């Protein structure tokens with residue numbers, strides 16, 4: 001383990017509390033995505049870990065070495081941390097090879113090896129940053145961050161300036177390079193798909209705190225509350241009466257994990273769990289958004305007048321005004337219940 005340990009880190013700017021006693025532990029070699037709304041404190045936390053900013057309180061250690069105690073810490077250059085900012089990270093007057101080798105004093109350092117690590121052709125090494133695509137620039141920035149063999153890499157929305165196709169491709173190449181280097185990493189992102197697809201764990205940051213830290217599957221399946229659920233996809237939230245492992249809802253009985261106390265609660269399922277057919281709870285189709293591969297369907301339940309959203313395959317889309325039956329596949333999760 002002994003990766004990154006953050007304990008009680010707080011930071012205010014003037015009277016604005018931006019980080020409120022943040023605790024976070026990241027095991028060695030693990031990649032964590034920090035996801036959350038704008039202004040949630042993600043960049044501030046990254047800058048404190050890197051040493052560009054002092055905290056007001058708290059401690060941080062990396063690989064057992066203390067970086068910050070009582071808010072203050074050792075200088076950035078002694079932390080063994082690589083930083084990849086949003087864009088414009090490369091020195092424009094240096095070519096790719098010089099950018100990557102900048103600050104590396106190791107003998108036998110091989111630029112070609114670094115380029116291969118980030119999946120770039122070594123023939124690019126004499127080019128200048130303006131002669132590279134955005135995705136290539138970000139990979140060079142990562143190669144430069146990895147070149148001094150840091151114990152940790154911090155990336156602040158490194159793919160946000162790239163278009164959607166390039167973003168996925170670059171993201172995968174970057175993750176492969178981080179894994180090959182066995183680096184522990186934090187990836188700050190606004191993009192839920194990026195967070196779920198690339199990271200081992202996702203930390204949802206909200207109001208200066210980590211609202212939830214969980215694997216992508218766990219976060220999607222069992223978010224701690226409705227707001228966290230909404231960060232990672234569309235939701236169907238149903239009023240429910242809980243008894244044992246069954247939640248009675250306007251969409252019928254839904255299985256839930258064991259250990260939830262009986263009584264009233266809110267149960268969450270995802271739109272793709274609603275199956276439309278002839279059987280099940282009666283509903284009328286109110287609206288359809290067709291996306292080709294799939295479609296979202298807004299329905300009003302006949303008996304309860306509740307509105308819900310279903311996601312159906314693009315080959316099987318009902319029409320507005322159709323009467324359908326809804327059944328649920330899979331299990332639900334109870335909001336606010338401790339994850340199993």
Ligand SMILES: Nc1ncnc2c1ncn2[C@@H]1O[C@H](COP(=O)(O)OP(=O)(O)OP(=O)(O)O)[C@@H](O)[C@H]1O
Nearest residue numbers: 013014018036037038039040041042043044045190
């Ligand atoms: N140097 C600073 N001086 C004053 N306020 C700051 C400073 N840096 C950040 N803030 C404020 O702290 C809050 C958190 O900013 P931060 O950049 O950490 O959020 P974020 O979650 O990274 O947001 P985004 O997703 O938009 O990048 C914001 O309200 C911001 O205006």
